[in-house]
Amino acid sequence: MKFLVVLSAVLAVALARPDSYKTDHDGLDIEGIVNNPEALAKVTACFLEKSPCTPIAAEFKSVLPDATETACSKCTAAQKHMLKLYLLKVRETAPDDLKALKTKYDPDSKHIDALIAAIKDASNMRNDMLKLYLLKVRETAPDDLKALKTKYYDPDSKHIDALIAAIKDATTGRWTNPKMKVLVLSAVLAIALAAPYSTDNDDLDVEAIVCNPETLSKVTQCFLDKGPCSDVAAQFKSVLPDATATACRKCTPAQKHMLKRYLQQVKDTSPDDLQALREKYDPDSQHIDALVAALKDA
Known part of the structure; x- marks a missing residue:
């Protein structure tokens, strides 16, 4: 009996790992993909095993069964956002494909409700922060906004820790410290500009x-x-x-x-x-x- 208890516990731990999926592609330009009918069709055809997959699409496909069954419990916020946008766009533009995806990954409709509930409020945190920052600068320091347009970024991500420490003040709108603008600007633009290039043509011969x-x-x-x-x-x-x-x-x-x-x-x-x-x-x-x-x- 003790052996069975230990075995069950070990298996439970093993099956629960990793705590999250790989984050290599969390900066993927998902809007660029879902708003490109050809790129969207290629991804869907990959997921449905109707055509070859790019390396990135193959990686997402490999976790899709588990993500469906576990209501995306191991997904990062970015991954939930990507899945939400992908499914919304497929539902809008190719409802037959959405039906085929549900048939393949959730044939008995056991998991779809929980999955939808888990991703329905997912948002692109990077874009949300950048939008909030730029709106506030436009309101309080229009000259700074002009300067931003010239190109200001932080390629070495030196200020990301400062952003994490400052985000509470940034999101509540307190801008009493002039240095706050510089710190948040540097860190937010570093995140925004560090995203990979579009992968639309990664399968080019x-x-x-x-x-x-x-x-x-x-x-x-x-x-x-x-x-x-x-x-x-x-x-x-x-x-x-x-x-x-x-x-x-x-x-x-x-x-x-x-x-x-x-x-x-x-x-x-x-x-x-x-x-x-x-x-x-x-x-x-x-x-x-x-x-x-x-x-x-x-």
């Missing part, structure tokens, strides 16, 4: 692009402002300055691999273009070494 001289040239001409950009190339180009300056800190593994392969191929086939890219995106050679180091094992 980069080999087909870099091994096709004409396509590779078109991408490079886009990056150098010498030719028009396709929608996909324009999206990559829009983050290239930041990715260069931050050593691809916000890049997913797939994006690091794509950038690595692109730069390798340009170096091999068009060294003059590579030089032009460096002059455009890193004219003082301040970032190239860190970027190369970040990409070398991708």
Whole structure:
């Protein structure tokens, strides 16, 4: 009997771990995904095993059965928010897909009510804080708001502890200490700007692009402002300055691999273009070494 009691206790502890799912993708741009019909359809097709999954979608899919059965008890606030937005958008735009998801993950409708109750009030804390801060600055210090528009951020997240200590005052609207604005500004923008880039094109066949001289040239001409950009190339180009300056800190593994392969191929086939890219995106050679180091094992 004692053995059974101990065994039951051990299993209970084992099955309760981990306390939460991995948080690697808690900064994912969920609005960008659910508001893009093609990206949303790809995620749903992955969840329904109707098409291949990107690495990120596969990770979410792997915990979906458990999250459904446990009413998202191991989900972080960000994950609850993402699941809520995803399900709302599927219900709105593809009700048949929502029915298929319920059939697959909760065929007996045992868990859906508890899951909905658990996620119904979920919100994006990062966006809520940023919105609150900017509204307050607009109200009390419009000149500061102008300065913010110029670009102010904290790439090393040095002020996050200050934000945690200050958030009580920030949320109740007490701004009597001028330094409070600076601390909250630094920390909130650090959180907001540290989110990964959009993963819409993470499943792009980069080999087909870099091994096709004409396509590779078109991408490079886009990056150098010498030719028009396709929608996909324009999206990559829009983050290239930041990715260069931050050593691809916000890049997913797939994006690091794509950038690595692109730069390798340009170096091999068009060294003059590579030089032009460096002059455009890193004219003082301040970032190239860190970027190369970040990409070398991708």
